[in-house]
Amino acid sequence: MVAPIRIVVAKPGLDGHDRGAKVIARALRDAGHEVIYTGLHQTPEQIVETAIQEDADVVGLSVLSGAHMTLFKKLIALLDERDARDIVVIGGGIIPEADIPLLKELGVAQVFTPGATTTEIVAWVRDNVQDSSAFQG
Numbered sequence: 155m156v157a158p159i160r161i162v163v164a165k166p167g168l169d170g171h172d173r174g175a176k177v178i179a180r181a182l183r184d185a186g187h188e189v190i191y192t193g194l195h196q197t198p199e200q201i202v203e204t205a206i207q208e209d210a211d212v213v214g215l216s217v218l219s220g221a222h223m224t225l226f227k228k229l230i231a232l233l234d235e236r237d238a239r240d241i242v243v244i245g246g247g248i249i250p251e252a253d254i255p256l257l258k259e260l261g262v263a264q265v266f267t268p269g270a271t272t273t274e275i276v277a278w279v280r281d282n283v284q285d286s287s288a289f290q291g
Contacts, residue, residue: 159283161212164192164201166225175216178246181272182279198228205233205241212283217247223256230261242283246270 163179165172172194183189190208192201205213213233217225226245233239245257246266254265263282266275 158186158188159212159279160188160190160208160210161214161279162190162192162201162205162208162210163214163216164196164204165194165216166196166198166201166229167217167219167221168195169217169219170194171218172216174218174247175214178214178216178272178275181276185276185280187279198225198232201229202232202236202238206236206238210241212242212244212279215243215245215247217245217249220248222247222249223253226257226262227260244279246275 161182163175165175176191179189179191190204190210192204201213201215213229215225215229222245226243230243233241233243239261242263243261244264244266245262249257249265249267251267257265264278
């Protein structure tokens with residue numbers, strides 16, 4: 155039996171709107187994944203620490219504040235520092251289309267903008283992420 159994919163869903167920064175993050179977390183959980191929701195107002199340092207402690211396969215950031223470039227860059231730098239770049243980083247929220255290629259250059263695997271369905275997000279995770287236990291032996 156294959157272990158479920160472990161996903162940390164996080165709301166970084168001062169943004170206080172988390173309904174979308176909770177909807178995504180629930181959809182991923184309903185699809186059989188293990189989901190850890192960090193709650194509001196998390197720092198990139200807190201998110202990375204949670205991802206490492208929880209042995210996450212994926213970190214998903216929900217950013218509505220306009221600080222997506224800074225937050226993703228910091229998160230990825232911290233993952234690099236902790237030798238944890240095997241954790242897949244995805245994101246969603248209010249992110250301009252023009253910034254998506256820049257985020258992907260930073261190392262963000264996928265960005266979901268408003269209008270992305272939960273079915274689309276669940277399918278992307280299923281098709282693009284392997285759980286880390288599959289590599290342990």
